[in-house]
Amino acid sequence: MQQTLGEVLRAKPPVLYTVPPDMAVADAVQIMREVNIGAILVVAGDRLLGIFTERDLLRRVVGERRDPGTTAIERVMTADPLCVDDTITVGDALRMVSDQRIRHLPVNREGRLAGIVSSRDLMDWILRAQARNIAALTGTATGAADGLTVGRG
Numbered sequence: 001m002q003q004t005l006g007e008v009l010r011a012k013p014p015v016l017y018t019v020p021p022d023m024a025v026a027d028a029v030q031i032m033r034e035v036n037i038g039a040i041l042v043v044a045g046d047r048l049l050g051i052f053t054e055r056d057l058l059r060r061v062v063g064e065r066r067d068p069g070t071t072a073i074e075r076v077m078t079a080d081p082l083c084v085d086d087t088i089t090v091g092d093a094l095r096m097v098s099d100q101r102i103r104h105l106p107v108n109r110e111g112r113l114a115g116i117v118s119s120r121d122l123m124d125w126i127l128r129a130q131a132r133n134i135a136a137l138t139g140t141a142t143g144a145a146d147g148l149t150v151g152r153g
Helices: 005-011 025-035 054-062 090-100 119-142
Strands: 039-044 047-053 104-109 112-118
Touching: 005 090, 005 104, 005 112, 005 119, 025 039, 025 054, 039 112, 047 054, 047 104, 090 104, 090 119, 112 119
Parallel strands: none
Antiparallel strands: 039 047, 104 112
């Protein structure tokens, strides 16, 4: 996959959900639930501090019996998450999330936070690209691309 994460981000809605580090976990989870996302970025100004995921909620809040109404998200987030540039390829990004056993990857563009891609975003991108390739190959093999058909005489 030679397409870049910049291309993936351009195909997604241009909304980036972030929360401040002092927000209560319950409030961050409410945002995640309302917009149906599995991770939210924790920022101070324009600086990425961490990421809070459903896995963090399960392990660091529920698993440790913390009160989500009073626990600040900075206490249970994954600090300093792996963050990549939007020029890396989809294939490289997929290898990173697989190797690191993570599901969400913050993405920078020209040194600034530009978005986030999930392992699902990457897999969907690859599947759509493969479908386009198959359609192109099928069209070429049958001559559909130029209006010809190939058959037995």
